[in-house]
Amino acid sequence: MRLPSINRSFIVLAVIVLFLILVPILGSRSTVNLVAEMAAVLAIALMWNLLAGFGGMVFMGFQVFVGIGGYAVFMAANGFQVLPFPFILLSAALCALTALAIMPILSRLQGAQFAIASWVISEVVRLTVFQTSVLGGGGGISLTAMRSVPRELRMYGTYGSAALVLIVALVVCVFLMRSRVGLALRAIRDNATAAEAMGIDLRRTQRLVMMIAAAVAGAGGGAYYMLALQIGPGTAFSMNWMAITLFVVILGGIGTLEGPIVGVVVYFLLRETLSDLGSVYFILLGLMAILVTLLFPKGAWGGLRQLIGQDLLPIRRNPSESKG
Amino acid sequence: MISINDLHAGYGALSVLFGVSLHVAEGQTLALIGSNGAGKTTTFSVLTGFVKPRSGNVTLNGSVISGLAPTDIVSMGLAMVPEGRRLFPSLTVEENLMIGAHCDRKGPWDLKRVYSVFPALEPLRKRPSSSLSGGQQQLVAIGRALMSNPNVLLCDELSLGLSPAAVDIVYSAIARLRAEGMTLIIVEQDISRALASSDTFACMRHGGIPLSGPSAGADRAQISSAYFGMD
Amino acid sequence: MEVLINGAFIGALYGLYGLGLALTLGLMRQINLAHGDFIVFSAYLTLQGSLLLGVHPLMVLPVVAVVMFVVGFVLQRLVIERTLGRGEMPPILVTFGLSIILQNVMLELFSADTRNLNPGPLGAASIEIAGLSLGVLPLLTLAVSFAIFWATSAVFGSTKFGRAIRATSDSDQTAQLMGINTSRIFAVAMGLTLAISAIAAGFYGMRGNFDPSTGPERMLFAFEAVILGGVGSIWGTLAGGILLGLSQAAGSLINPSYGPLVGHLVFLVVLLALPGGLMSLRRRQ
Ligand SMILES: Nc1ncnc2c1ncn2[C@@H]1O[C@H](COP(=O)(O)OP(=O)(O)OP(=O)(O)O)[C@@H](O)[C@H]1O
Ligand SMILES: [Mg+2]
Numbered sequence: 001m002r003l004p005s006i007n008r009s010f011i012v013l014a015v016i017v018l019f020l021i022l023v024p025i026l027g028s029r030s031t032v033n034l035v036a037e038m039a040a041v042l043a044i045a046l047m048w049n050l051l052a053g054f055g056g057m058v059f060m061g062f063q064v065f066v067g068i069g070g071y072a073v074f075m076a077a078n079g080f081q082v083l084p085f086p087f088i089l090l091s092a093a094l095c096a097l098t099a100l101a102i103m104p105i106l107s108r109l110q111g112a113q114f115a116i117a118s119w120v121i122s123e124v125v126r127l128t129v130f131q132t133s134v135l136g137g138g139g140g141i142s143l144t145a146m147r148s149v150p151r152e153l154r155m156y157g158t159y160g161s162a163a164l165v166l167i168v169a170l171v172v173c174v175f176l177m178r179s180r181v182g183l184a185l186r187a188i189r190d191n192a193t194a195a196e197a198m199g200i201d202l203r204r205t206q207r208l209v210m211m212i213a214a215a216v217a218g219a220g221g222g223a224y225y226m227l228a229l230q231i232g233p234g235t236a237f238s239m240n241w242m243a244i245t246l247f248v249v250i251l252g253g254i255g256t257l258e259g260p261i262v263g264v265v266v267y268f269l270l271r272e273t274l275s276d277l278g279s280v281y282f283i284l285l286g287l288m289a290i291l292v293t294l295l296f297p298k299g300a301w302g303g304l305r306q307l308i309g310q311d312l313l314p315i316r317r318n319p320s321e322s323k324g
Numbered sequence: 325m326i327s328i329n330d331l332h333a334g335y336g337a338l339s340v341l342f343g344v345s346l347h348v349a350e351g352q353t354l355a356l357i358g359s360n361g362a363g364k365t366t367t368f369s370v371l372t373g374f375v376k377p378r379s380g381n382v383t384l385n386g387s388v389i390s391g392l393a394p395t396d397i398v399s400m401g402l403a404m405v406p407e408g409r410r411l412f413p414s415l416t417v418e419e420n421l422m423i424g425a426h427c428d429r430k431g432p433w434d435l436k437r438v439y440s441v442f443p444a445l446e447p448l449r450k451r452p453s454s455s456l457s458g459g460q461q462q463l464v465a466i467g468r469a470l471m472s473n474p475n476v477l478l479c480d481e482l483s484l485g486l487s488p489a490a491v492d493i494v495y496s497a498i499a500r501l502r503a504e505g506m507t508l509i510i511v512e513q514d515i516s517r518a519l520a521s522s523d524t525f526a527c528m529r530h531g532g533i534p535l536s537g538p539s540a541g542a543d544r545a546q547i548s549s550a551y552f553g554m555d
Numbered sequence: 556m557e558v559l560i561n562g563a564f565i566g567a568l569y570g571l572y573g574l575g576l577a578l579t580l581g582l583m584r585q586i587n588l589a590h591g592d593f594i595v596f597s598a599y600l601t602l603q604g605s606l607l608l609g610v611h612p613l614m615v616l617p618v619v620a621v622v623m624f625v626v627g628f629v630l631q632r633l634v635i636e637r638t639l640g641r642g643e644m645p646p647i648l649v650t651f652g653l654s655i656i657l658q659n660v661m662l663e664l665f666s667a668d669t670r671n672l673n674p675g676p677l678g679a680a681s682i683e684i685a686g687l688s689l690g691v692l693p694l695l696t697l698a699v700s701f702a703i704f705w706a707t708s709a710v711f712g713s714t715k716f717g718r719a720i721r722a723t724s725d726s727d728q729t730a731q732l733m734g735i736n737t738s739r740i741f742a743v744a745m746g747l748t749l750a751i752s753a754i755a756a757g758f759y760g761m762r763g764n765f766d767p768s769t770g771p772e773r774m775l776f777a778f779e780a781v782i783l784g785g786v787g788s789i790w791g792t793l794a795g796g797i798l799l800g801l802s803q804a805a806g807s808l809i810n811p812s813y814g815p816l817v818g819h820l821v822f823l824v825v826l827l828a829l830p831g832g833l834m835s836l837r838r839r840q
Contacts, residue, residue: 286656426719
């Protein structure tokens with residue numbers, strides 16, 4: 001049976017929301033925390049995929065938004081000594097502004113140069129935070145505002161924040177990619193010059209998508225570090241974030257919406273079972289990333305999709321729909 | 325000298341050539357004509373090894389060259405002057421010519437001979453190739469291809485983007501190569517010029533060859549109807 | 556003053572790191588994100604070799620350079636070649652994966668301890684020039700850098716191989732049409748890239764520390780040297796490297812830990828104000 005693609009997206013989104021609602025009701029404490037972590041990581045990966053997989057902007061310094069998002073929540077909540085949860089909105093706003101600020105540097109660059117310049121920007125922020133004593137310097141800071149929060153509220157609040165960020169990330173992806181912006185993005189990725197000739201404002205589209213991706217990823221970073229309760233420049237702005245993101249996106253299938261969802265499940269399965277191996281675990285991850293890129297560029301979702309026979313979160317309308 | 329036998333080829337899901345067969349004898353010139361998108365450049369891409377044929381083959385002096393790598397095809401004696409000339413902008417005129425001799429095929433063509441056939445190039449030898457006029461660049465592109473001492477020379481749309489005077493100069497160079505006994509396949513939009521500079525012609529349409537024959541005394545009405553498909 | 560001179564010496568090494576990167580960037584329009592990890596890896600090879608044989612690091616450096624040439628050649632042929640022509644993403648993903656693997660392999664083999672190469676008496680030797688006391692090692696470093704840059708530019712300018720490389724950078728397809736085996740050119744270029752970087756790594760290791768996690772930073776410095784100088788210019792990369800080294804030195808004068816930060820900032824400012832790099836200044840005149 002083939003439903004109109006938008007209805008299919010709604011059903012799949014509803015199933016995910018239902019799952020996210022059921023977890024805290026049925027799951028154990030550790031399950032709730034694990035799913036919260038997965039939700040934050042998935043939101044971040046979806047946003048990187050939006051930039052790189054759909055927009056062709058290979059942003060290798062994506063950890064900058066994770067870090068800024070995390071620090072924003074910590075600083076604001078600690079400053080006012082209030083519940084930190086609403087401050088993920090601040091994380092989002094701050095990251096959107098950061099994206100706006102760095103676009104003039106990045107918008108002229110492409111490919112490898114874009115990748116490295118974005119990485120350097122992230123390094124600048126990391127080194128600056130490292131040197132700034134108000135931000136805790138190299139030692140980082142703890143989320144002291146959380147100390148007076150009761151255990152239950154802390155857990156469900158954090159979980160709720162992460163789940164909300166994930167839902168926003170999914171909804172943004174589905175609707176953005178089905179909108180004119182998504183169409184423009186794909187046109188730009190396929191052929192930037194032709195897209196411009198067709199009247200698509202390349203810079204404006206890229207800036208808009210960059211700000212959205214930064215905002216949601218920042219909120220994801222805020223949620224993630226609420227769970228961690230401790231943040232430092234070495235971890236929050238670490239290349240490890242890039243490694244995790246890439247792994248989730250590549251393994252699942254870059255340039256699809258279902259891919260990162262599959263990828264995050266695979267990644268956490270591997271992590272929960274193999275991470276005791278230490279550096280061997282990372283060697284395995286690296287090897288898998290290379291092999292998948294070379295041999296299965298469509299990732300795990302590419303294989304699953306063949307079995308299922310249709311997209312679950314379609315980003316293109318069915319041919320019959322677009323005629324109407 | 326060169327035979328193309330029932331060639332089928334395309335790009336990914338797109339099929340472009342549907343059974344192209346051509347033959348050029350040693351010392352002869354074939355003019356390949358046809359409207360935009362007919363598949364002329366694609367035919368050349370198969371000959372030079374950039375597009376692999378789906379079926380059919382190409383033989384040069386009796387040995388099959390289709391399916392070989394572009395580099396191997398050059399060293400077997402097939403060279404091309406590509407559409408749009410495609411000189412190397414960061415190389416000088418002389419360096420562009422020398423790159424043509426990269427595969428070290430033995431034969432009569434060397435820098436000295438190219439300069440004697442195209443005397444206009446000698447004073448420009450140290451100039452960056454991008455500073456030349458279109459006509460001069462086209463001569464460099466032809467000279468560059470000759471430097472590999474080919475048995476067969478392919479020329480794709482030599483007159484593209486050139487002034488009428490420059491086109492005359494380029495085609496007098498082609499006439500000189502023909503007089504020297506070079507085997508050529510030329511793609512040319514200007515049908516009169518194509519017929520005047522060739523021994524035989526083949527008209528290409530939708531990836532097939534509806535009409536071919538000797539160029540001298542070719543029936544223009546017949547060519548037009550094959551060209552535009554008014555059959 | 557001495558700090559700045561030191562910065563220039565280190566900068567010359569950044570230039571060497573960048574030289575190889577510039578070669579692959581120009582040829583394949585892509586970069587190897589594991590470049591820095593290969594640099595650190597060759598420093599470890601040099602260390603192990605000199606410990607094993609009980610000789611000065613500079614004695615094993617040529618051997619390491621040859622080994623790294625082979626590594627680069629094989630890497631290109633077996634892995635990177637398969638990513639070409641499939642868009643800009645696969646090379647980035649694959650070399651990032653390679654970077655993660657290399658870092659963790661080094662962690663397994665050599666532990667996380669910070670190491671350096673022992674320059675022996677060469678480290679302290681110095682000569683007096685115009686009232687300034689200059690170390691022999693920095694001078695040697697500078698001489699070797701210049702020699703490599705000079706040799707590269709000579710090979711590029713006036714040999715058949717250099718011509719083929721330049722033609723391939725212009726257009727890989729048209730180069731093939733000329734009978735140039737571009738896959739071989741790519742592989743040789745990747746080999747040279749790692750060999751040159753290995754020599755730079757040896758000299759760097761006698762002045763600074765390295766550990767398995769320092770690769771990415773080296774890669775960023777190398778890339779910054781290339782962009783600062785202007786992509787496609789050999790001597791520009793040396794100039795870019797020296798500018799980067801000087802910026803870092805100047806930064807560390809303000810506060811010892813500001814070095815890399817100031818270097819990055821100078822890079823971003825130049826990127827914004829002078830997208831063509833230093834060499835575009837000269838061209839404009
Ligand atoms: N690299 C390519 N990838 C995909 N399709 C191509 C490619 N090159 C050509 N085509 C398609 O193949 C068909 C034949 O093109 P080709 O360039 O062979 O025609 P042509 O006869 O040389 O035309 P022209 O006179 O415009 O040069 C066209 O429909 C074209 O769009
Ligand atoms: Mg054509």
